[in-house]
Amino acid sequence: MKSLFKISALTVAMTLSGLASATAETLRVGTEGAYAPFNSVSxxxxxxxxxxxIGNAICAVMEVECEWSVHDWGxxxxxxxxxKFDFMVASMAITPARQKAVIFTDPYYYNAMRFVKLKDVDLDDAKPETLKGLTIGAQQGAVSAKVLDDWFADSDIKLFPKLGEALMDLESGRIDLVLASQFAIGDWMNDGVDCCEFVGESFLMDxxxxxxxxxxxxxxxxQARVNKALKTIMxxxxxxxxxxxxxxxxxxSKPGYVSELFNQ
Amino acid sequence: MFELYFGEMSRWNDGLILTAVMSTLSVVIGFFVALPIALARSKSKGILGFLALGYVNIFRGVPLLVLMFLIYYGSGQFSRELRGLGLWWFFRDAYYCGLLALVLNTAAYQAEIIRGSLDTISASVLETNAALNLTPWTSFRRVLLPIAFAKALPPLGNEYILMVKATSLLAIITVFDLMGQARMIFSETFDLRVYYIAAAHYLVLVLLIEWALRRFEARIKWMA
Amino acid sequence: MTWLNSLSYGSGGWGDELLHGLGVTLGLAIATFPFAIVLSFLIHWAKVSRYTPVRLFGRAYTTVFKSLPEILTLLILYYQSQAIVSWVVETVAPGSHLSISPFVAGMMALAFVISAYGSEVVRAALNAVGKGQFEAAASLGLSPFNAFFKVILPQVWRHAIPGFGNLWVILLKDTSLVSVITLFELTHVATLAINTTRQPFLFFGLIAVIYVLLVTLSTRAQKQIEKRVSRGFIREENGDV
Known part of the structure; x- marks a missing residue:
């Protein structure tokens, strides 16, 4: 509750920082806040x-104050x-398209994606040909949406603003599968969901x-300072x-690429 | 700017068509839902009038964003029960859910507009109808309704424009109207100009509708 | 009764967070409304200005903010205003930052949209008061400034209250849109709660009821105020000259 008040204190006033930076440097860190277990609002x-x-550990090494805020993924x-903030720790996959807009550190983990399906849907494997005609959900603007677009043209693709919303639609049976980070899906399934199970192998987008x-x-x-701090904590x-x-x-550990999996 | 428009032309067009279709459908269906409610508000002092007032107050009070979330994700929570009732085919579909939310919302506003114009039709019109021996139903259908419609047309036109804007909320339940396409292109290109292109679409669309409405109003002005 | 638990007050439930969200919702609406009213007058004057560019600006302002979906206005302002402010701050004082919070962006967007409609409320209210009042005030030797604030404005309110009352209700409901840029108001808190509890019907249903109550209370209050300000006036709705 206290921190909720803190958040709103920040939201009510315009936040002016950096002017009085003589004492401790403050860096503003952005994340999504809707991607458990990586980032969420409790x-x-x-x-x-x-x-x-991870972000806080990096800030500790750099001996700076870190101030977190959440932003819509899209x-x-x-x-x-x-x-609006100085750097982003939001489990964002490094892709060539994004590298046109921003720069990244070295990877701090490999966030492979994997299909999760309704138990009622009878499938042994998740390949473009086996998922033909099924409805697959993903988060708008995520790498999994791009993979669906590139490889699963014969499936019905449904994009959601937030991953949680795609998973809600999976649970209610509006869609047959979701493609997303296997860790995020795993976290959701550990939370007492019994509708669904993983199918197929995990992979990375090319x-x-x-x-x-x-x-x-x-x-x-x-970027160089944070990269150095990241090396230190590793x-x-x-x-x-x-x-x-x-x-x-x-x-x-680095999983295989989607093209290695689907190109026989 | 050009490549953001011409490069994504088919998505912009898809969005534009969906916005036009969904807003038109919701206004037209909403009108027919609103008619009985307006009549109940205008003529009935009993339970029907009370129910109609309740409907209007509730659906004018709930933000459309909340109503859409409630209908779409709220119904998802009861998918098993809705399947049992044989209603899931309707709630399963995001388009139907979105349309339902839009219709429930606009019907509340349209009911008040139509009630307002029904109330201004003078008693002498009713007396004339009675003198002409018209049945109440014929009198309502052939005389009252057309006059009420003509009187209500300017505010109904405004309501249409409000619905064009309201369809922009469909994107949150995975229906990709103009705004939804814009948000999708934005999340891929990270370019703010995408939103300016969307804005230009809405501006042109609304101005076109206003122009068409003015012409139509001028033609049926004699009735009001 | 797990659903009751999830609404309880304290660390186990979302009751206190929802209450806080309600506070932010009301805070945003209350903070925005005065700006919207002042802007409504300014835009009305722009539209009747004798200077063509000002008049054109006033008309473009109303057309644009009445044509764009509120959510689009909000998103454009949220990102664009930040880009502009960052550029200005970087030029004036390199190395420092000024963030436009979702609250401030929401205030701006909602005030712009509401005032586009509000300028029409002002026009109708000023018409209802009539030009004669202004001329009479001028002939008594009052400056235009005094004439407006001492003679016209007190009379305008009576005619403007129904219109502004409607706009207040629209504003109250439109605050829910600011949840999209992650302001922790009522709707956003509900989506957060649903993320962990997975009970969308309960939470969206509950906040729907809260919004309806807020709107009903607002309408009641508006009726009271209308009654108050029209004390001493004969019923002249139909015969207003």
Whole structure:
């Protein structure tokens, strides 16, 4: 509750920062806040998750104050470029299209996507030919939407502003499958959902390198500093501690690409 | 700017058509839903009038965004029950859900518009009808309704324009109208100019509708 | 009765968060309304200005903000105003930042939209007061400034209250759109609650009821105010000269 008040205190006033930066440097970090377990807004209004812990660890190494805010996924890159915050830790996959608009650090994990299906839908594998005619949901502007567009032209594709909304529609049976981050889906299924199960293998979109921290193009200096701090937390064990908090398995192993999977 | 428009031409056109179709459908269906409500508001002092007032107050009070979420995701929560009732085919479809929300909303506003114009039709018209031995139904259908419609046309035209704008909320329930396409292109290109192109579409669409309405009003002015 | 738990007040339920969201909703509407009213007068004057560019501006303003969906106006203002402000701040004081919060962007967008309609309320109200009042005030030697604030404005309110009352209701409901740019108002809190509880019917149904109550209360209050300000006036609705 307290932090919800804090958020609204920030939202009520225009936030002026940087002018009085003589003491401690404050950096503004943006995320989506609707992508558990990576970033979400808890019931008491706190912005939390793997991304947030990683971001805070990086800020600790850099000895700066970090101030988090949440932004709609569809407009998060424009928000960064409009200087609404200084850098973004939002599990954003590094893709060539996005690299035209922003710059990234090295990947901080590999966010492979995987299909989740209704248990009622009879499927052994998720390939373009087996999913023909079925309705698949994904988040608008996410890499999974691009994969569906490129590879699953014979399926009915439905795009949602938020991942949670796609999953709600899956649970109610409006759609047959969702394609999204296997970790985000796993988190949702651990939450007492028994409608659905994974199908097929996990994969990355061609051209993606992994999830990276994003910056404005003219902010290469900050990018270098954060990249260095990211290396530090990966080397000194902080990263693994955070990872263990959320995942029992390695998330730095790189899955195969979609084209290796679907091009026989 | 040009490549954002011409490069995505088919998506812009799809969105424009959907916006035009959904807003027109909702206004037309909404009109027929509004008629009995307006009559109940205007003529009935009993339970019907009370129910009609309740309808108007509720659906003018709920923000359309909330109504759409409620109908679409709210019904999803009861998909099993709705299947049992044989209604799921309707609620399963985002287009139907969106149209339902738009119709419920516009019917409340249109009912008040039509009631207003029904109330201004003078008693002498009714007396004349009685003198001509018209049955109440014929009198309503052939005389009252056309006059009420002609009188209500300017505010109904405004309502049409409001619905063109209201369809922009369909995108939140996965129906890709003009605004939905714009948000999709925006989320792929990260270019703010996409929204200016959408704005230009709406501006032209609304101005066209206003122009058409003015011409139509001029033609049936004698009735009002 | 798990649904009752999810609405409870405190750390187990969303009751306190919803209440806070309601506060932000009301705060946004209350903060926006005065701006919208002042803008309504300014835009009306622009539209009747004797300077053609000003007049054209007034007309373009109303056309644009009445034609664009509120949500589009909001998104454009949210991103565009930030780009402009950032550019200005960067030029004036390099290295510092000024963020336009969703609250401020919401205020701007809603005030622009409401005032486009409000300028027509002002026009009708001024017409109802009549030009004669202004001329009479002028002949008594009052400056145009005094004539407006001492003679015209007190009379305008009586005619403008129904129109502005309607706009207040529209404003109240339109605040829900600001949830799209992640302002933590009532609708946004409900979507957050649904993210974790997966009970869309309960939460959207509940906030729908809250909005209806707010609108009903507003309409009641408006009727009271109308009664108050028309005390001392004979019923002249039909015979207003």
């Amino acid at each position: 019931q008491d209004g706190a912005i939390e998750g793997f991304d947030v812990d 407009g998060i890159i424009p928000a960064l470029n409009a200087n 051209g993606t390198v992994g999830a990276g921290i994003a910056f404005r193009k003219d902010d290469a200096e900050l 080397d000194n064990g902080t990263y693994d501690e955070i990872r263990k908090k959320y995942f029992e398995f390695d998330i730095m």
